[in-house]
Amino acid sequence: MDITSVRQELPAVENLIHLNHAGVSPMSRRCAEAVKAHTDDVLHNGTRHSAQWRRGVERSRQRLARLMGADPAEIAFTKNTTHGIIIAANSIPWRDGDNVIITDLEFPANVYPWLSLERRGVETRIVKHRDGRILVDDVREAIDARTRAVAVSWVEFSNGFRNNMHALGELCRERGAYFVVDAIQGLGALQIGVADAPLDFLAGAAHKWLLGPTGFGYLYCRTAILDELVPAMVGWRSVVDADEYLDYKLELRPDAGRFEEGGCNYASALGLGEAVGLLLEVGPTEIERRVLRLTDVLIEELLRAGFEIRSSRASGERSAIVSAGHSQVAPEVVVAALVRENMIAVVRDGAVRLSPHFYNTEEEMHQVVAVMRATCSVGARAAAS
Numbered sequence: 274m275d276i277t278s279v280r281q282e283l284p285a286v287e288n289l290i291h292l293n294h295a296g297v298s299p300m301s302r303r304c305a306e307a308v309k310a311h312t313d314d315v316l317h318n319g320t321r322h323s324a325q326w327r328r329g330v331e332r333s334r335q336r337l338a339r340l341m342g343a344d345p346a347e348i349a350f351t352k353n354t355t356h357g358i359i360i361a362a363n364s365i366p367w368r369d370g371d372n373v374i375i376t377d378l379e380f381p382a383n384v385y386p387w388l389s390l391e392r393r394g395v396e397t398r399i400v401k402h403r404d405g406r407i408l409v410d411d412v413r414e415a416i417d418a419r420t421r422a423v424a425v426s427w428v429e430f431s432n433g434f435r436n437n438m439h440a441l442g443e444l445c446r447e448r449g450a451y452f453v454v455d456a457i458q459g460l461g462a463l464q465i466g467v468a469d470a471p472l473d474f475l476a477g478a479a480h481k482w483l484l485g486p487t488g489f490g491y492l493y494c495r496t497a498i499l500d501e502l503v504p505a506m507v508g509w510r511s512v513v514d515a516d517e518y519l520d521y522k523l524e525l526r527p528d529a530g531r532f533e534e535g536g537c538n539y540a541s542a543l544g545l546g547e548a549v550g551l552l553l554e555v556g557p558t559e560i561e562r563r564v565l566r567l568t569d570v571l572i573e574e575l576l577r578a579g580f581e582i583r584s585s586r587a588s589g590e591r592s593a594i595v596s597a598g599h600s601q602v603a604p605e606v607v608v609a610a611l612v613r614e615n616m617i618a619v620v621r622d623g624a625v626r627l628s629p630h631f632y633n634t635e636e637e638m639h640q641v642v643a644v645m646r647a648t649c650s651v652g653a654r655a656a657a658s
């Protein structure tokens with residue numbers, strides 16, 4: 274990969290060292306151009322090219338499917354991650370007294386859709402982390418005969434702990450529970466092949482590791498379970514022959530498209546297709562290799578600078594997110610110092626969260642840690658005096 278030419282795809286590198294891809298990422302140039310081109314087309318031509326937009330949306334679906342190793346028929350476009358999880362949570366055929374298992378490291382997108390099922394007699398069980406890690410044995414322990422679903426993040430948002438998709442998925446299969454995954458902190462940075470992974474739903478959105486637009490997401494749903502589900506929201510585009518407007522026939526589409534209840538956000542769908550196109554060109558293997566190398570460098574340098582690493586460093590548990598704390602300097606002070614130097618990081622769960630993507634460089638990691646080290650030596654001297 275030629276990093277210099279790839280960086281031209283990300284004009285934000287001229288202004289910033291952006292290490293908040295776990296928050297909202299800079300868009301790739303080609304994504305922004307697709308969004309603008311669509312908006313201009315509507316401005317000047319109305320619906321004249323609508324057949325072309327539709328073909329473009331299907332191309333985006335195919336690319337996203339390729340990125341995760343799915344069949345395009347298994348993907349529905351959504352508004353955001355939460356929307357996808359709400360669809361999964363409300364389409365599972367629950368019986369009164371069933372339960373769902375989540376963890377206490379989840380972003381609330383993967384919490385409230387489950388808690389709100391209480392009105393349908395569904396209990397939400399929360400497995401506690403141990404020192405920032407979710408143990409498969411603890412999930413196993415929480416499962417009983419009434420467990421209908423387990424819902425976790427592939428990568429936990431605050432400390433970047435990577436859950437074991439295979440082990441959790443196998444456990445769900447064994448126990449007859451649906452496996453629902455919030456993939457927003459993984460897909461685009463780490464590799465997955467959903468066809469080989471025992472999971473049922475995978476929900477995420479475009480604005481983090483995919484380098485796409487905000488307010489647009491996806492839901493993967495395994496074809497084999499489609500007919501067991503009772504879609505929560507059925508609308509005019511959920512049915513076959515959706516364009517036969519006055520022929521009211523409630524025959525659901527045979528694919529995950531049945532979860533797309535109404536009109537499409539074309540600009541974002543087309544933008545996402547371009548954003549994913551860039552990731553496919555670089556290649557998921559190369560992207561994962563680079564993000565793990567960059568986080569290796571970050572971790573080594575942060576340790577040398579006196580920071581404590583809050584993320585798991587065990588093989589298979591690492592991701593593109595590094596969480597670091599300092600015994601004498603508050604994370605807010607460190608983040609403010611970084612922002613003054615046009616370096617973007619955030620505070621999560623009482624620590625500095627750094628989340629580089631493949632197009633960042635080792636040199637940038639050194640520059641960021643240099644600012645953090647300098648801030649902490651000033652802070653530590655002030656504390657000592």
Ligand SMILES: Cc1ncc(COP(=O)(O)O)c(C=O)c1O
Nearest residue numbers: 353354355380382426430457478
């Ligand atoms: C794990 C996780 N899930 C979901 C979201 C966001 O959800 P949505 O796409 O619905 O805004 C975030 C962060 O914003 C997150 O870190």
